[in-house]
Amino acid sequence: MLVLALDTTTPTGSCALARDGRVVCEQVNDAPNAHAEHLPGDLMSLLDRAHTRLADIDVFAVATGPGSFTGLRIGIATMQGLSFAEGKPLVGVSGFDALLRIADDDLPRRTLQAKAGRVATWVDAWRGEVFAALYENGHEVHAPVVSRPEPLLESLRGDGSQSERPTLFIGDGARAHADVIRAMLGEMARIAEPMAPPLAGAIAIIAGELSISGDHAPHAIRPLYVRRTDAELARDARALR
Secondary structure: OEEEEEEOOOOOOEEEEEEOOEEEEEEEOOOOOOHHHHOOHHHHHHHHHOOOOHHHOOEEEEEOOOOOHHHHHHHHHHHHHHHHHHOOOEEEEOHHHHHHHHHHHHHHHOHHHHHHOEEEEEEEOOOOOEEEEEEEOOEEEEEEEEEOHHHHHHHHHOOOOOOOOOEEEEOHHHHHOHHHHHHHHHHHEEEOOOOOOOOHHHHHHHHHHHOOOOOOOHHHOOOOOOOOOHHHHHHHHHHHO
């Protein structure tokens, strides 16, 4: 099975090709926040490097968020167009799940994390905030939220009884706020390396697994925004006047 995946939720973004659950190649956009100018050219370049035709793709995959509203729209629209054109399924994968998969793949080399099994996936939400989800032993224990880092870290710190259960932080939100993470949690915090890995490879692998069951029609993709759009907030503010 060949899966072509795209992530435009981060400023750089990435695309990847996976064959039978293994990443064949993955590339990162070298022009941050320029997704519209590089797509679908980046995808075609990736396929050329892998000596693969678009018609050979069995499953298309796309990051559904959270992240830039513009980036999400560009990425989803691009992959919907290719999926419709080729008559192939399109699987949506959240960036949180991709980060968790990357963290889990690294756990065997991290004995403390293997013992703790707690992973905080943080995506930079700008404005001093992060999009965040928390996982315990591979299961989501706190639904995605948008928040400043301090309240999230305070909840992890609790009353100090969690000192033997470190948390692994991963994502560009963790990179942006690494100093405050270390300051507030000390030895309870572990920072993934790299802190902000490309997501497309993990998205491709997850999508291949999900595609085996269910109907994955292109029009069924739903973005994971977490934060309401500025347009929605402005509309509600006008309604209150």
